[in-house]
Amino acid sequence: MQSDRAARLSLFLMAIIPALTCAVAYFFLLQDYGAFGDEGSFCTIGQGITKGYLPYQDYFNEKPPLQYFWTALIFTLFGSEFESNRIVASVALFLTLFLILIQVAARTKSTALPLFSATAISVIGLIMQAYNNTAESSLALILVTSLILIFKPGRIGYASASFLVGLLQGLACGFRQTAIFSALFLLVAPWHRAPRRLYVAGFLLGGGIWIVPLMMLGILDDAIDATLLFHLDNPGRTTYYHGLKTGNYNAFAIWSLVVAACGFHAWKTGKHYWMCLWLVIAALPFFGRMDAFRLWPSTMMGLAYLFMNMEMAINRCALRFGMIALPLIIFSVEMPVKMTLDRSIAEKVVRYTRADETIWVGPFKPNVYCISQRKPASRFYFLLPWIVKPGVESAVLWDFSQNPPRMIVDTSNKLFNLQKLAPLLAKEIESNYRLVGQDAGGRYYLRKPENT
Structure with missing residues (x-):
């Protein structure tokens, strides 16, 4: 026993x-x-x-x-x-x-x-x-x-x-x-x-x-x-x-x-x-x-x-x-890349926004929401070619009209470009947001005071 x-x-x-x-x-x-x-x-x-x-x-x-x-x-x-x-x-x-x-x-x-x-x-x-x-x-x-x-x-x-x-x-x-x-x-x-x-x-x-x-x-x-x-x-x-x-x-x-x-x-x-x-x-x-x-x-x-x-x-x-x-x-193993870029974007988001303010990061960087612990301003918190079917872009704009994000980060790259995926959203950003920074992570926009 x-x-x-x-x-x-x-x-x-x-x-x-x-x-x-x-x-x-x-x-x-x-x-x-x-x-x-x-x-x-x-x-x-x-x-x-x-x-x-x-x-x-x-x-x-x-x-x-x-x-x-x-x-x-x-x-x-x-x-x-x-x-x-x-x-x-x-x-x-x-x-x-x-x-x-x-x-x-x-x-x-x-x-x-x-x-x-x-x-x-x-x-x-x-x-x-x-x-x-x-x-x-x-x-x-x-x-x-x-x-x-x-x-x-x-x-x-x-x-x-x-x-x-x-x-x-x-x-x-x-x-x-x-x-x-x-x-x-x-x-x-x-x-x-x-x-x-x-x-x-x-x-x-x-x-x-x-x-x-x-x-x-x-x-x-x-x-x-x-x-x-x-x-x-x-x-x-x-x-x-x-x-x-x-x-x-x-x-x-x-x-x-x-x-x-x-x-x-x-x-x-x-x-x-x-x-x-x-x-x-x-x-x-x-x-x-x-x-x-x-x-x-x-x-x-x-x-x-x-x-x-x-x-x-x-x-x-x-x-x-x-x-x-x-x-x-x-x-033959390739070590995973350090998350320097995502953390850098999240740090800027935290610097410009309060914990109770919403943001939007796209086309596709959901890690930024997670690391910064900021809520997306739209239920469509990312936009990809297989997501942007008719009606999705207008749904994002509707969400923005009800709950304008304090900050938007455009993380467009060669694969996913916001201007091509959602041109109306890109115009919304240009009209109601001002560019406050740009680096390898993307372009950072804050809502204009007159539109707050």
Whole structure:
């Protein structure tokens, strides 16, 4: 009995120490690096929720609501500064790593493989931007948990595991619309050892957990319009998609190797071919817009599956191969850029405005709202080619007429130009605002006294 307890403690420590170390290192070493617009949106809307505002109604975005509310919860506990935004990502990273490393530690008596695995995953996380607060950081945790429940239900049994997997898939749809494809695939995939109705019941409960509160808050219609209907009549929606860029080759190569390794295992054992298809389905968002962070959930699922199914001899071979491959991966990693520019813009915003005054920063710099902790003057707090459909620009101007921003920052660049995206808004700025500064971050305008 005592030896079993000691073995369980050893297993726990072999997983939790490297997982916690990596997550803490990510937080403290990278909290001022890797500016990313989606993260700025989650932070901005999360800050708004803590002040009583609502997503979709007060802040437009096309993403499902759960990452906003999860971010707001962390802000409530730790404060709404940008640094707390990275706590959201670090918590998800820690839990995901812990679940994976438990599988590693259970198959070895050596500490070398868990430590190596943690290091390798941390490097992959750098490549796939796991340090950013995105929906993908939460999806990785949800999907890895689902995978473990499918293959290793343990004492809870197959019936409870089926229900919980369904519940997790329902929750996943609250983080990313495309998670519905994973949920539907798991409904028909040949893993069920309990009636499928348990999975369906869990899915309905998981969806209800976040859909019912939206109804109670009176924003369900707004959420449906923003997340599902907004782009149906949007002629600019195709500009959202882009192919594989140079900086994302490493991420795609790593993901491809993981999928290939899972495929090799399926071929060797003659089972779980469906698992490879699930990995591809989990990565579907990447094939529309090829950003590295979209591969993170699928890659973590694949690694968890491999660690759960590798025999000790294969583990030793993997360790030797990894020792050779890891330095090559490390040397090919590009470190994220420091957020100097976004912080510089936010500092000027804070200098010129009070905490109770609104601002508008565009076309696209949501991190500035987050860092400066200033509320956007319009629910459309950013304008991008796939957002500016007919009616959006006039909605921004209407919001400005009701709540004129004290300051506007034009952050136009070669990709996104405010003059081209919203010419009427550009005229509004020219007529009612005066230029007070210009630097690499953009052009800074204050509302003219006579128009205040």
